[in-house]
Amino acid sequence: LIEELKGTDGGRLVVAVASTVHYFGIRLLAEFCRRYPKVKVSFKVTNRKGLLQQLEDNEADVVLMGQPPEDQDLQYEAFLENPLVLIAPAGHPLAGKRGIPLSELQDENxxxxxxxxxxxxxxxxxxxERGVHLTASMEMNTNGAIKQGVEEGLGLAIVSIHTLERELESGRVVVLDVEHFPIRRQWFIVHRSGKRLSAVAREFADFVRSEARSFVRTEVIEVALGKASAAPGP
Ligand code: PGA
Structure with missing residues (x-):
């Protein structure tokens, strides 16, 4: 199979990913394409609603997304943790505070x-579920815009930690240490039940299951989560 994929016609692969996935998803794709340079790839980035629509319309071979709904006929498997964290600009009054109660966030935008x-x-x-109302002062439809908005002081935000590597390294935004955080989610590899996956789609799915973890910048993430959940110092 592998030899076949490396051959003259590598086939075509349509992958659709959640906008939060593409940060490490592109690194993953780059390695896949180095291994199988003949494969032609269409890589679609959209939100959950768009991904469910693509599954419904049978437009993608493989989808990488958050928890799929139970009522759509889908086959899925979790492949990686996806912690959601609360971010603030460096220098925000809550930055550095330990165990911030959820109720304190009600005063924030x-x-x-x-x-x-x-x-x-x-x-x-x-x-x-925790009886806390958040004030959404603004809506933005990309993680990039949200991160920049946070840096500019437009408000706090909840994002997947995987969207944050560069900002955490540069210290422009900080992960707040909020009680009951991070929100624990997972990423799933999904396709329609009964869909006959092509050789290249099967190979890509195996690659994601076995190697996705190694394309995540775990050092950066662990530092951020460690800082965010560390016990108060002496
Ligand atoms: P989103 O997807 O880009 O629609 O927020 C990510 C997820 O479902 O966790």
Whole structure:
């Protein structure tokens, strides 16, 4: 199979990913394409609602997204943790504070993702279950815009830690140490039930299952989460 994929016609692969996945997803794709340079790839980046639509319309071979719904006929498997964290600009009064109670966040402005985003619905569900109302002062439909908005002081935000590598390294935004955080989610590899995956799609799915973890900048993430959940110092 591998020899076949490396041959003259590598086939065509359509992958659709959640907007939060593409940060490490592109690194993953780059390595896959180095191994199979003949494969022609279409890589679509959209939000949860868009991904479910693509599955419904049978437009993608493989989808990488948050928890799929139970009521759509899909086959799926978790392949990586996806912690959602609360971020603030460096120098924010809550930065460096330990164990911030959720109730304290009610006084803050939040930049939220658009309706249809999985990150948004997970955050809303999480706060709703805990009886806390967040004020969404602004809506933005990309993680990049949200991060910049946070840096500029437009509000706080809840994002997947995987969107943050560069900002954490540069110290422009900080992960707040909030009680009950991070919100624990996972990423899933998904396709329609009964879909006959092509050789290249099967190879890509195996590659994601076995190697996705190694394309995540775990050192940066662990430092951020470690800082965010460390016990108060002496
Ligand atoms: P989103 O997807 O880009 O729609 O927020 C990510 C997720 O579902 O966790």
């Amino acid at each position: 939040f930049i939220m993702r658009e309706q249809g985003s999985g990150t948004r619905s997970a955050a809303e569900r999480y706060f709703g």
